[in-house]
Amino acid sequence: MKIHIPTPLRTYTGGLETVSIPGATVDGVFQQLTVTYPELKPHLFTPEGKLRSFVNVYLNDDDIRYLEGKQDTAVKDSDELTIIPSIAGGNEFVTGLALLAIPIKS
Amino acid sequence: MSTAIEEIVLPKLSNEEIARYSRHLILPEVGMEGQQRLKAAKVLCVGTGGLGAPLAMYLAAAGVGTIGLVDFDTVDASNLQRQIIHSTATVGKLKVDSAEIMLKGLNPFLNVVKHNTMLTSANAMEILKDYDVIADGTDNFQTRYLVNDACVLLNKPNAYGSIFRFEGQASVFGTKEGPCYRCLYPEPPPPGLVPSCAEGGVLGILPGLVGVIQATETIKLILGIGEPLIGRLLLVDALGMGFRTLKLRKNPECPVCGPNPTVTELIDYDQFCGIAPPSQVGPLEVARDKAVADHPVVDGIPQITVEELKRKLDAKQDVFVLDVREPHEYPIANLGAPLIPVGSIESRIGELAAQKNREIVVHCRSGARSQKAALVLKQAGFTNVSNLAGGILAWADKIDPSMPKY
Numbered sequence: 009m010k011i012h013i014p015t016p017l018r019t020y021t022g023g024l025e026t027v028s029i030p031g032a033t034v035d036g037v038f039q040q041l042t043v044t045y046p047e048l049k050p051h052l053f054t055p056e057g058k059l060r061s062f063v064n065v066y067l068n069d070d071d072i073r074y075l076e077g078k079q080d081t082a083v084k085d086s087d088e089l090t091i092i093p094s095i096a097g098g099n100e101f102v103t104g105l106a107l108l109a110i111p112i113k114s
Numbered sequence: 115m116s117t118a119i120e121e122i123v124l125p126k127l128s129n130e131e132i133a134r135y136s137r138h139l140i141l142p143e144v145g146m147e148g149q150q151r152l153k154a155a156k157v158l159c160v161g162t163g164g165l166g167a168p169l170a171m172y173l174a175a176a177g178v179g180t181i182g183l184v185d186f187d188t189v190d191a192s193n194l195q196r197q198i199i200h201s202t203a204t205v206g207k208l209k210v211d212s213a214e215i216m217l218k219g220l221n222p223f224l225n226v227v228k229h230n231t232m233l234t235s236a237n238a239m240e241i242l243k244d245y246d247v248i249a250d251g252t253d254n255f256q257t258r259y260l261v262n263d264a265c266v267l268l269n270k271p272n273a274y275g276s277i278f279r280f281e282g283q284a285s286v287f288g289t290k291e292g293p294c295y296r297c298l299y300p301e302p303p304p305p306g307l308v309p310s311c312a313e314g315g316v317l318g319i320l321p322g323l324v325g326v327i328q329a330t331e332t333i334k335l336i337l338g339i340g341e342p343l344i345g346r347l348l349l350v351d352a353l354g355m356g357f358r359t360l361k362l363r364k365n366p367e368c369p370v371c372g373p374n375p376t377v378t379e380l381i382d383y384d385q386f387c388g389i390a391p392p393s394q395v396g397p398l399e400v401a402r403d404k405a406v407a408d409h410p411v412v413d414g415i416p417q418i419t420v421e422e423l424k425r426k427l428d429a430k431q432d433v434f435v436l437d438v439r440e441p442h443e444y445p446i447a448n449l450g451a452p453l454i455p456v457g458s459i460e461s462r463i464g465e466l467a468a469q470k471n472r473e474i475v476v477h478c479r480s481g482a483r484s485q486k487a488a489l490v491l492k493q494a495g496f497t498n499v500s501n502l503a504g505g506i507l508a509w510a511d512k513i514d515p516s517m518p519k520y
Contacts, residue, residue, distance in 0.1 A: 015279045019457060025354070061301045066360050074363050092347070092360070094299040095278040096255045 009037060009083055011101040012090040032067065034072055035079040037089060052091070082083040125179070131223060135177050137313075141376040148337045149177055155336045158182040160233060161263055162213040164321030165251030165275045165328060167199035172329040174217040174224050178336070181217065182227040182245055184361040185209040192520070196318035200442045226317035235380035238264040247326050247335050248288070251321075255302040256383040262287060262295035263380055266370045271335050275328040281316055282324035282350035285362065287329050287465055288371075294342035297365035302387045309456045320352050415488045416500040420508045423475055438475045438487040440504075443479065447506055449518050456483040459490045470496055475507075477502035479520070 011029055013021050021027055022045075029044065031037030038059075042049040052063055059065065059079065065072045068087055075081045083089075125150060127135070136143040146154075153322035155178050159166045162185045170181055189200040189212045192263045193442045204212035210228040217226055229241055233252075241262050242248055250261045250272055252406040259277075265272040265288035274295065287294045327348065346359045369376045410417055426433050435451035437444070444453055455461050456478065466474075474496060476484040481504050502508070 015281050060303075062299050062303045064298060069360050071361065071363060090349075090358075090360070092283075092298075092349070094255070094303060095276045095281075095283060096253060096258050 009085050010088045011037065011041060012088065014093050014095075015090055015094065017048060017051055017091065018095055020051065021045050030085075032082060033077075033079070034067060034075075034081050034083055034089065037083060038065075038079070062094045066090040066092060122154060122490040124148070125153050127153065128223075131177070134221075134223075135482070136508045138177070138379060144337060144492045145337050148339075151336055151338075152177045152333070153179040155247070155248045156182065156245045157249060157332055157336075157420045158184065158242060159249050159251060160184045160200055160257065161251040161253065162197070162209045163187075163193065163251060163253065164196045164277065164318075165325040166249070167197045167213075168322045168325035169249055169251060169275075169329045169332070170213060170217060170273050171199055171220060172326060174221045174330060176329075176333055177221070177223070178332075179223075180225040180245075181228060182229060182241070183213050184229040184231065184233050184241065185213070186230060186232045194300060196316065196321050198209065198322070199380060230298040233260060235383065238380060239268065242268055242270060244513060245270065247271050247273060247332050249275075249332055251325060251328065255387045256389070258295060259302065259386060260380065260383045263370050266294050267379070271344075273328045275321075275324040277320050277324050279315060279349060280320060280352045282320055282348075282352070284324055284327045284331070284348040284350070285346060286335070289344050294368060294371040295365040296370050297368045298347065298362055300369075301367070302390055317352060320350075323352065323508075333454040356447070410499070413489060414492060415485060417481075417503040418475055418500040419493060419503055420512050423502060423509075424513050426473075426475075432472060434474045436466070436474055436487070437478070438476055438484050439478045443520075446520050447510065449477065449506065449509065451477065454487075456487045459487050460494075461489075463494055466496070471498065472499070473498045475500050475502050480507050 009029060009031065011027050013025060013027060015074060018024060027041070028046070029037050031040050037078050038052070042052065054060055067075060067081060067083065067089055072079055072081060117452060124147065127146070131153070132139065135149050138149050139146055140512045141323065157178050157180070159170045159181060162183050166183070170183065173181055176467055184192060189205050189207055189209055191205050193200055194202065197215045200209065200212045201216065204215060208230055210230045214226045214228060217224055233241065238260055248261060248265050248270050251256065252258060252261065261272060269290065272295070274287050275282065275284045284293065327350070331342050334342050343359070344477070345362050347362050349358045349360065364371065366372055371477055387426070410511055422434070435446060435449060437451040437453045438456040439453065439457050441453065454465065474491065476488045476491070476499065478484040481501060484505060485501045488499045491499045504511070506517070507519055510519045
């Protein structure tokens with residue numbers, strides 16, 4: 009199935025905007041995604057394997073958090089998954105994302 | 115739907131105003147009453163940057179009676195590629211003053227309220243309380259959460275817009291019936307997991323596109339027409355030129371807008387987002403560079419000044435300079451150093467094997483990415499790695515004034 013990769017994460021998919029990944033459930037597709045593109049993994053999952061809370065995943069137009077089966081929802085090949093990360097930009101060249109790259113300790 | 119304006123005695127329009135707004139007045143969805151509602155409306159634009167610029171200008175043109183502007187920054191030449199509310203003549207001026215000049219030039223009937231300050235937990239409630247609609251066009255997560263929480267607590271709609279490179283998001287948060295920003299993003303990304311500043315560029319017209327969407331939503335909220343983006347997230351992809359909307363739901367466990375809120379007053383948003391508070395007096399970039407430059411050793415990495423590096427190079431000392439910016443930045447300005455982008459350091463570390471015990475000075479644009487890269491090298495066993503404080507920008511400032519800054 010098709011997965012839409014947002015701009016901030018395309019660095020880890022070789023610049024690809026959409027990738028095609030097989031799988032029977034949302035979780036299965038996601039596991040396969042991070043096998044194919046291992047650098048994505050820390051950006052999507054916590055070390056404990058939980059989907060990060062600032063990453064939203066949509067199956068077609070619906071947030072998987074509100075689907076009955078959540079991430080175990082069955083998917084068809086014609087479905088599309090979209091990853092929606094939080095972005096904070098708007099004002100300056102240095103976006104919120106970039107600002108957060110500052111070392112915390114000073 | 116109900117409008118964002120309380121039922122008050124609407125202000126009359128003068129003959130000059132009637133002439134100015136005639137294309138609105140002959141539109142049945144606006145008409146005389148709608149135009150009077152716009153005149154009565156008070157909208158706060160948080161930020162007068164890429165999003166705030168087109169937003170405030172269209173609101174001013176449309177006849178919104180009072181526009182508040184929150185910004186503590188000054189106009190820089192690099193803003194003008196997208197912040198069309200400012201101009202070459204106002205470079206160096208306070209953004210709120212510069213914006214006022216443009217807005218009043220466009221519409222002299224407008225009342226501009228300037229808040230030349232950084233929005234904080236201490237002042238946000240006081241500033242926001244007098245407005246009907248808040249339009250959030252800021253650039254950092256702390257202010258995003260601050261504006262969201264203040265809007266929910268004050269029951270004010272928030273016309274939200276955000277951009278990153280070629281994509282944008284827009285929604286309307288903070289209404290009673292709809293979700294808030296925290297329903298969508300309960301927590302901000304941790305500081306370690308975000309792209310570097312090389313990826314922070316923005317296509318100049320994109321904030322124009324998204325800012326105008328925010329203005330459209332604001333006007334709809336004031337007039338009470340159409341279907342505002344309440345409970346929907348609009349995704350804008352400027353490269354593919356596609357627009358999609360996704361359904362947003364109110365999170366029943368939302369700590370701010372849920373039935374059992376745990377956040378009932380504004381909190382410390384710098385702490386919430388896990389970052390050091392920015393400077394109260396200057397642009398965030400200054401605060402950031404200073405944080406590294408002021409400390410000779412940060413996380414075990416010595417911070418070398420551009421003057422020191424120049425002296426070492428002039429004295430022909432054995433120093434290996436490494437540039438960790440992205441390839442597209444190199445032609446803009448460079449020190450002639452070999453280039454390995456910060457994101458590739460780990461995978462390409464073999465190329466540096468011969469330098470393991472040499473003195474290495476890592477540099478980037480302003481010193482943040484090179485600090486990260488230096489830490490990676492140190493962890494990989496490199497014995498003598500320092501970070502060029504202030505990066506190539508400091509080099510252009512202090513060593514080679516002919517070098518362009520970007």
